Amino acid sequence: MNFTLTPRQQAVRKEFEDFFREEMTKAPPVAGGENIYDNDDAWAFHCDIARKLGQRGWLSLPWPKQYGGQEAPIIEQLLFNEVRSYYRAPGVDVQGIGMLAPTLLVSGNENQKQQHLPPLARGETTWCQGWSEPNAGSDLASLTTKAVRRGEDYIINGQKTWTSGAHRAHWCFMLARTDPNQPRHRGLSFFLLDMKTPGISLRPLKGMDGSHMFNEMFFDDVRVPASNLVGEENRGWYVSLMTMNFERSSVGAMSEARRVVEELVQFCKESMFDGRPLSEDRLVRNLLGQITIEIDVGKALSYRVAALQEKGQENALEAAIAASAAKLYGSELGQRLAYTGCRVMGLYGQVKGGSRWAPLRGYFESAYQQCLGMNIAAGTSEIQRNVIAVRGLDLPREPAPAKN
Numbered sequence: 001m002n003f004t005l006t007p008r009q010q011a012v013r014k015e016f017e018d019f020f021r022e023e024m025t026k027a028p029p030v031a032g033g034e035n036i037y038d039n040d041d042a043w044a045f046h047c048d049i050a051r052k053l054g055q056r057g058w059l060s061l062p063w064p065k066q067y068g069g070q071e072a073p074i075i076e077q078l079l080f081n082e083v084r085s086y087y088r089a090p091g092v093d094v095q096g097i098g099m100l101a102p103t104l105l106v107s108g109n110e111n112q113k114q115q116h117l118p119p120l121a122r123g124e125t126t127w128c129q130g131w132s133e134p135n136a137g138s139d140l141a142s143l144t145t146k147a148v149r150r151g152e153d154y155i156i157n158g159q160k161t162w163t164s165g166a167h168r169a170h171w172c173f174m175l176a177r178t179d180p181n182q183p184r185h186r187g188l189s190f191f192l193l194d195m196k197t198p199g200i201s202l203r204p205l206k207g208m209d210g211s212h213m214f215n216e217m218f219f220d221d222v223r224v225p226a227s228n229l230v231g232e233e234n235r236g237w238y239v240s241l242m243t244m245n246f247e248r249s250s251v252g253a254m255s256e257a258r259r260v261v262e263e264l265v266q267f268c269k270e271s272m273f274d275g276r277p278l279s280e281d282r283l284v285r286n287l288l289g290q291i292t293i294e295i296d297v298g299k300a301l302s303y304r305v306a307a308l309q310e311k312g313q314e315n316a317l318e319a320a321i322a323a324s325a326a327k328l329y330g331s332e333l334g335q336r337l338a339y340t341g342c343r344v345m346g347l348y349g350q351v352k353g354g355s356r357w358a359p360l361r362g363y364f365e366s367a368y369q370q371c372l373g374m375n376i377a378a379g380t381s382e383i384q385r386n387v388i389a390v391r392g393l394d395l396p397r398e399p400a401p402a403k404n
C-alpha cells in the first residue's frame with residue numbers, strides 16, 4: 001500500500017486541517033465523542049459544526065451528487081475522518097452519516113434516498129440506532145420487538161435499550177420482528193422511524209460517570225408507514241449486516257489516539273517528577289514508545305478496511321473480517337491508551353475536565369471511564385473474535401462438545 005498523498009490530496013487535507021484547527025478554538029470544555037449527547041453546550045457546538053460541514057459538502061464526500069454528495073474519491077473521506085478525529089471535533093452524526101447513509105445508498109429505495117440523504121448531507125438531521133434490547137445484544141437475532149402489518153402501516157410494540165443519543169435524535173433506524181414463525185434472523189425487518197411518532201417514549205440510562213448518553217426506548221402501538229421499510233419485509237437482517245460493517249470500520253480512532261499521545265508527550269516534557277522531566281523517566285518513555293507502535297498497527301488495519309470497502313461487493317467478506325479486526329484492535333487499544341495516560345499522569349489523570357488541575361482538559365479521566373464501553377459497543381470483543389474465527393478462519397460456529 002502506498003501511503004504518499006498526491007498534491008491534490010495534500011491540498012484537501014490542509015483545507016480540512018485549517019477548518020478544524022480554527023473551529024476547535026471555539027469548542028466548549030466538553031466537545032467530542034458521545035459526550036455531545038450529554039451536554040447542551042457540546043450539543044449546540046456539534047450542531048453548529050455539522051451545518052458548517054454540510055455547507056462545505058464534507059458530510060457526504062463520496063455520495064452521488066443527486067443525493068447531496070460530492071462524488072469525491074473515498075480517500076478524501078478517509079482524510080476527512082482522520083483530520084476530524086485528530087482535532088477531536090464533533091459535527092458528524094455517527095449513526096446517520098456513518099451507518100444509515102451508506103446502508104440506504106445500497107438498500108434504500110429512491111424515495112428513501114431522496115427524503116433522508118440530502119438533509120443528512122446538510123447536517124440537519126440526527127439519527128439513533130434501535131437494535132439492542134434487554135435480552136438481545138450480542139445475540140441480536142433473538143430480538144422480540146414486534147411490527148405487525150395493518151393496511152398501509154406497521155404497528156410496533158416492544159422495547160429497545162442502550163440507544164445512544166435517542167434523546168437528541170430526529171429519526172431512528174431499527175429492527176423489529178415481522179414474522180415470529182420464521183427462523184430467528186429471517187423474520188426481522190429494517191424500519192426508519194420518525195422520533196416524533198406518538199407512542200415512543202424514552203427513559204435515560206445514566207453512565208457510571210453520571211452522563212446521559214444512552215436511553216431505553218419503549219414502543220406502544222407506534223404506527224410507522226410501510227413506505228419506511230428498508231429492503232424487503234423479513235430481510236432486515238441482511239440489511240443490518242451491511243450497517244454493522246460500516247459501524248465497525250471507522251478509521252478516525254487511530255488519528256485521535258495519535259493526537260492524544262502527542263499531547264501526552266508534551267505533558268511529559270513539561271512536567272517534573274523527582275526533579276527531572278517525566279519524559280526522562282525510562283518507564284514512561286517505554287510506555288509511550290509501545291503505545292505509538294500500537295497506534296501505527298491500528299492505522300494500517302483501518303486503512304485496509306477502507307481499501308477493501310472501496311473495491312465493493314466482490315471483497316465484502318474480506319472487508320467484513322477486516323472491519324471486525326480493526327474494531328477489536330482499535331477499541332482494545334483505546335483501553336490501553338486510557339490506562340497508559342492515567343498511569344503516566346498519576347493522580348492528575350483522574351481530575352475531571354473543567355478543573356484547572358486537569359491536564360489535557362481531563363481527557364484521560366473521561367477516556368478511562370468510557371473506554372470499557374467501546375469494547376462492547378458495535379459488537380463486543382468476543383463477538384469480533386468469533387467473526388474472525390468463523391468467517392475468516394472457517395472454524396466451526398460453536399466448539400464441539402468435549403469427548404470423555
Ligand SMILES: Cc1cc2nc3c(=O)[nH]c(=O)nc-3n(C[C@H](O)[C@H](O)[C@H](O)COP(=O)(O)OP(=O)(O)OC[C@H]3O[C@@H](n4cnc5c(N)ncnc54)[C@H](O)[C@@H]3O)c2cc1C
Nearest residue numbers: 129130131132137138139162163164373376377378380382
Ligand atoms: C457505548 C455503547 C453504545 C451503544 N449504543 C447502542 C446504540 O446506539 N444502539 C443499540 O441498539 N445498541 C447500543 N449499544 C448496545 C450494544 O450493541 C450491546 O451492549 C452489545 O451488542 C452487547 O450486548 P449486551 O450488552 O446485551 O451483552 P451480552 O450480549 O449479554 O454479552 C454479555 C457478555 O457475554 C459475551 N458473549 C455473548 N455472546 C457470546 C458468544 N457467542 N461468544 C463469546 N462471548 C459471548 C459478550 O462478549 C459479553 O462479554 C451500545 C453499547 C455501548 C457499550
